[in-house]
Amino acid sequence: MPELPLEQVTPFVFSDPTGKRWPRLRLILLIGGVLFFLGTVLFVQTLFVAPKMNVPFSLRQLKGQLKALQRENPAGQLSPASLLWQKFSAARQAAKKLAGAGPIPSPRPRKKPPENEVRLAFYINGDPYSYASLQEHASQITHLCPEWMTVINGLGELQIDGDTRLPKLTASKGIALMPLLTNLVGDTWQPEAIENLAHGAAQRQDRFIQSVLSVLRTAKASGVVIDWQQIDPVYKKDVTKFIDKFADALHDDNKELWLCVQPGQELDYIDIDALADNVDRFVAMLFDETSETDPPGPLASRSWFEGWVHVLLEDSDTKQWIIAIGSYGYDWTIGGKKAELIAFAEAMSRANDAEIKSVEVSGPSYSPYFYFQDEDKEHAVWFLDVVTFLNQLRAVREQKAGGFALYRLGSEDPAIWDALSVPRDFKLDNQTRQSLELIKSTDTIADVGDGEIVTVDEDRSDGMRKLAVDADGYLTAKYVKFAQFPTLYHQGAGGEHQVAITFDDGPDPRWTPKILDILKAANVKAAFFLVGVNAERYPGLVRRIVNEGHEIGNHTYYHPNLALCWPEHIRLELNATQLLLGTLTGRSTTLFRPPYASDTGPTQLSELAPLKIAEDLNYLVVLENIDPQDWAKPGADIILQRIKQQRHDGSVILLHDAGGDRSQTVEALPRILDWLHTRGDTVVPLSTLLGTTRDAVMPPVQADAQSLTRLVSSTGFRVYHSIEEFLWAFMIVATALVVVRTLIVIWLAYRFRRGPKADFAEPISVVMAAYNEEKVIAETLRTLLATDYKGEIEVVVVDDGSGDRTAAEIERVAGDEPRVRLLRQDNHGKARALQRGLATARNGIVIFIDADTQCQRDTLPRLLEPFADARIGAVSGHAKVGNLRTFIARCQALEYTCGFNLDRRAYNRWKCITVVPGAISAVRKDAIDEAGGLSLQTLAEDTDLTLSLHRHRQRIVYVPDAIAWTEAPESVRTLARQRFRWAYGTLQCLWKHRDMVFNWNYRALGWFSLPSIWFFQIILVAVTPMVDLFLIASLPFGAWRAVLPFIVTFLAMDVILATLACLLEREPVVWALRMLPMRLIYRPMLSYCIWKAILRAIKGAWVSWGKLERTASVPVRA
Structure with a gap:
């Protein structure tokens, strides 16, 4: 009588005889999916619809509030500051006459300065435009003076605030780095710091000098530029001596000392003639004729600038002098306390926004300015541009100074860099004239107004000015169109x-x-x-x-x-x-x-x-x-x-x-x-x-x-909040459980103790199911029979309807080996084949082994030793992957080591092993009969049998040195097929034996190992795609920082367990690192298999045994 198909013999777990479960569930899922999709679409649409908000126009638009004002040129009269150079010149000449020496011989510096023109640029820390200008124009300067050091007290303590990018940049461009040393703390000059230092003990001065030298060496600087201000003239001699001492120390270290000279009353504390022998360069800071606290006026008028150049360089070595030229502007609020320092771009934006018609640069000040009104406040703007720069540069070169300095990088008129090669007579070729007349709109962002609440104008356009040379030979200009720069309009100063x-x-x-x-x-x-x-x-x-x-x-x-x-x-x-x-x-x-x-x-x-x-x-x-x-x-x-x-x-x-x-x-x-x-x-x-x-x-x-929009959005946010809260809670709980389980497994695995070795030589039966195994079956039988086991062995091989020469190969082996018997049947699956083989087995101990598994000579003796104890009902062997040719196979080798065998070590301690593997295991035949035999209800017959043995209080142990080598899938596709079958079978077993979970009758099995399978192998793997999508979706939004610790913890636990497993198995520890790339392959693949198994379970569909295509790639180890 032919055998009936398996599904007609017995109902399997999840079977649906009526066939109604899946259609009903599919309809529910379809309706729910459509509603969820439509709701998601509507919710996302609401997020792209800007809610209506009414903001007062006056708060949103400041540009139109600026209005031009016409004022007569207030520079026709000389300011008090413009007369100081004359007073200084007269005082200097009077000092010479009092000395009775007539003209003072021209002093000489310590060493003659180079003849090449110095082009120094002052760099402002924290100003991105200063750095951008430096990067763009580095090839046009020779020296860079960045803000770097501040003397904060009379003890000589330094505050260091240098831009660490500059040493590398200047070195690559061949620029001499000259850090600035000031006594400016915040916005307040600290003259007492210099006075106390200069008048203090020599030891304190030495410490200070060494501190500065240390900073300069670290920065690989060429020297230092000193800018000390507001010092009491009473300390003039002390300061002079201290600077001389400072210069000597720098020169001994092959570095230079440059000294900033502020025109006006600051000269009262500087003895230029006395310092000339030791100071390498004097830097005359010829700008701020009208300071930010003065009434509005020119920043460097022609007469003021030229007067100071003349008086400072007369009777001096002119090459020792560097003349600093300003490149910025001031915006005064009339009646205010202090002007705002602005860049050239910001002056242009103010003029453009106020619709100023034109601005002329002409005598007597040769300085551009304009007035405008912002609401009820009147403003005056004076600024320096390429015209003022060229007029001043000509004066510098005519006096044969050692060079010029630009103060400051980032705020300058961009045309300055095109003007460096303009001749002294201002005879311009067409190309140069066009480049100077064009006011280029750069990426500089201008700021207009006061306050930290801003509106934006991204408009940009170039401006235009017309250049000319007046009767006195000075360059003049008329602005006919102002450049428009990207602008921030400020309000809310309060x-x-x-x-x-x-x-x-x-x-x-x-x-x-x-x-x-x-x-x-x-x-x-x-x-x-x-x-x-x-x-x-x-x-x-x-x-x-x-x-x-x-x-x-x-x-x-x-x-x-x-x-x-x-x-x-x-x-x-x-x-x-x-x-x-x-x-x-x-x-x-x-x-x-x-x-x-x-x-x-x-x-x-x-x-x-x-x-x-x-x-x-x-x-x-x-x-x-x-x-x-x-x-x-x-x-x-x-x-x-x-x-x-x-x-x-x-x-x-x-x-x-x-x-x-x-x-x-x-x-x-x-x-x-x-x-x-x-x-x-x-x-x-x-x-x-x-x-x-x-x-x-x-x-x-x-x-x-927008009531509908807000209804949809509010509902969407609540749903999103619930999903997010679930995912967060799940990650927290999952992470905690992973950590706890890892610690428990580590503790149990280390406490694993193998039972005592004993002689056991009772007759045994080996039962093996084979389906299309012609490539490997002969070698499997050969290694099995080449055992050191001393007892009688019977091998029963059931051919489950193979379509190849499997049966012929078995018969060939059996012809030479009477211990081998072949049984044939139609293809009904592995469980039915094992069931038939078990029924014909003659001996009380049955060994189950897969047809591709190769045994070592000591595998069977080690596996059977525990049966010397009559209390043992089943023994799990140690299956290892033998084919390590591909990355996929090597990953499975690690998985077998840490995922299967390490767990069995741990579970052995608490008597809660969940599966005696069909690849290599041994069971008492009467224990199988007592447990109801091999069940045909699940695809994972070995797991099903193991849990049934636990029901009948059979003791199950693990023997790690009973090693057998199995062939693992070598591609993702075959691996996915195998894992789907495993997942479905495991799910069947868990559902069939669900009453054992959290059941005190089964102790650790019910409270630890079975819940672990439910959570870590089913639930966690199933939910992982949602967590991964949550992580990926969070990457563009920055929330990954909160998710990352959980991901790292998961991976760390995997690597720790893998490391322990490799140590226990004496495998290379470096294998543990495979856990990281494994997750990129295994996580999505296992999730796919779990969800596929869940859907099959819901459908109530049977899953066939399936077949892994054999490659016979496991090397012979017997």
């Missing part, structure tokens, strides 16, 4: 004693409530720039911020660097956060602060573009000038100190209430508030600085405004 405090990156459940408590106790209102992902996680804190009267701003959803984001991404960040805040609070916000670059404002066009996008969405961009960098955790004292130092720079303070440990910020905040109060400042909301109301910057959401 009153002199008004200041706003802002917090970024929140809310945070640990720090934000403490900050709110402090603000509430002080009755202070602040502004919180919220990150959307944090607001979504802690909605209660968002509502508390608003309910307590504070203002909120948009700080993007995931805190990315917007300069690196595409425009759609930026809009998505802003819209998502805006919709979320509106959903949580019922208010919109017009305030926006970009992440990362808010402390300095944008300095590149790539940083300006996101601000323009925000402005187009009706946001007000909030920057700040007071940044104590509390995120770096410098300490509460330093945070307060930095705010004190920067308070005069602006009206907006930046602090952080999230993004890390903010305990120092919380500690410093009450002290900050107390200091501001003592100073006379009032902490006000940003809306007060803007001169408007809270409702204007945070307009309430109208009940009927």
